[in-house]
Amino acid sequence: MASKLKTSIHKDIGGNSRKWRGFVGFGLTGVATLVSLGALFSILGYLIFNGIGAINWSFLIREPAAVGEPGGGIAPSLLGTAILVAISMVVGVPLGVGSGIYLSEMARDTQFGRVARIAINTFIGVPSIVIGVFVYFILVKPTSTFSAVAGGLALGIIMIPIMARTTEDVLRLVPHNIREAGLALGAPRWHVTLHVVLPAARAGVITGGILAVARVAGETAPLILTALGNEYYPTSLFKPIDEITLRILKYARGPYDVWHQQAYGAALILVFGVAAGSLLLRLSTRTQAPSR
């Protein structure tokens, strides 16, 4: 579309007026910006327009209705999402923050340091479906059941490099003389790291944590291979468990209009939750400049 516009306008100019070229060029950047914003607004618009009708109290507290019937809700999916996110944090936060501390405070130009740095930066780019395959083989296949634990583990592994990178970034923003002051007072290195540097970067680490949670809460692909999803309230961590994106996937692909509307409703809740979280973050970090 943009290129069509460009060629037609080029014909109009004929001559090579600099002023025209600038005008057209900046006009194009404006069109591109409108396209980008238009994509956002059309997605949000469709979600709100189609989804708001599905959201009511019973949608939030009921189990899914029988196939194709109206009514019913997504309560088990919301509960399952909370459980999966909790499990993922048990895995992702300590390993991620620990790795971040290493990259910021300890990694030197040794073989191990270099390998660790490249590996963690590459880890971020590993597609989540591949991590799903990994967990399928180490947990689902040996126990021969899909489970909440497997789903949470997959999400936790996805969280590790994200947490590590943000932790590294915010720890690096802590001014260096704070560390030196601690060391000069005779505090051991570990004490300075855990009780001076980490608290100074607390807001940033929490920000990174919430971003990582938001990221994994929207992951679907690895859960197909690990948590699987079902129609009921979770009863055990070692059985399949439902999750909100799995529910959206199922309803979006189903043949019923009721399902489509509920998929929009669930998507609206998910996007709204993630957006509200990010907005809170933005407001809370604005007052604390160093944590960015």
Next chain:
Amino acid sequence: MATATADVLTSQLQQETRRPSDRGDRLFEAVIKSIVGVVLVIFAGIFVVLCTGAWPAIKRFGLRFIVDTGWDPVHLAFGALPFIAGTFIVALGAMALAGGIGLLTAVCVTEVLPRWLQGPVTYLIEMLAFIPSVVYGLFGLLVLAPFLQSTVEIWLLEHLGPRFSIFNGAPYGVGYLSAIVILAVMLLPLIVTLSREALILVPRELKEAGYGLGIDHWNVVWSISVPYARNGIVGAFVLALGRALGETIAVAMTIGGGFSLPHTVMDQGYTLASVIANEFNEVSSEMYLSALIYCGLILFVITVAVNILAYFIVRRLSGVHGFKA
């Protein structure tokens, strides 16, 4: 560099006085290093598990798997070329769309919009990054694909179809075109924010020198700012490419599904990631499962290679222009 000073300080301290805290420090370092060790083991473990899972297929099909077509679960004849081709077609198509629109948007946000609009517009575009991929899939499947089917695809078929065979396909709606468009929207925020960060770092003096020489605004942007920020923009594009190659669920929902090489932009097909997502719970035999894992292994190798490339590009320029991805 900053830590280096502290390292010198601590090591000097440690040499002069062996204090009881040494044990605490060594313990702390051991704990942190073992955490990193666990992460490295997981990373290596992913590769090992993929290799062992794919081993039956590797043994049976060898490297031919990469160049063979045909996907026959009944006769157990598998070739992943259609998915490898699909992965690159979808990723590069989306990159072409998102790269152009994203770069122009980044220029608009940094050079054209008044200052009071820059922040809000950037924030709105960043919001695209917070939309989970299943929601993109939902929008792509229920809104975008029917829309493309009844408008763009019909137009392409009628006007370009007779002359170019790649537009001469059946307009299903779901298919390559829908997957490319939806993936492009997903890549936009990444490209816009990272390109913007690179463009912001262009020194003011450099641009002012341009104006001083009588160059107009538009040429300052394209001959001074963009070339100066080139490395950052390239880094943004490579990172986006890595994301595009691995995107799973939004593509799986919009590409339709198919096991042969595409002939037109409207064909249905699969990428490496989406074939795993859609077929994994349908596997009928161990060999089928193994062939899917082989696809996962190929995807892993491709994305790791792209991300190592991105790492080195970004690192090279982080020293020069302070760009951080």
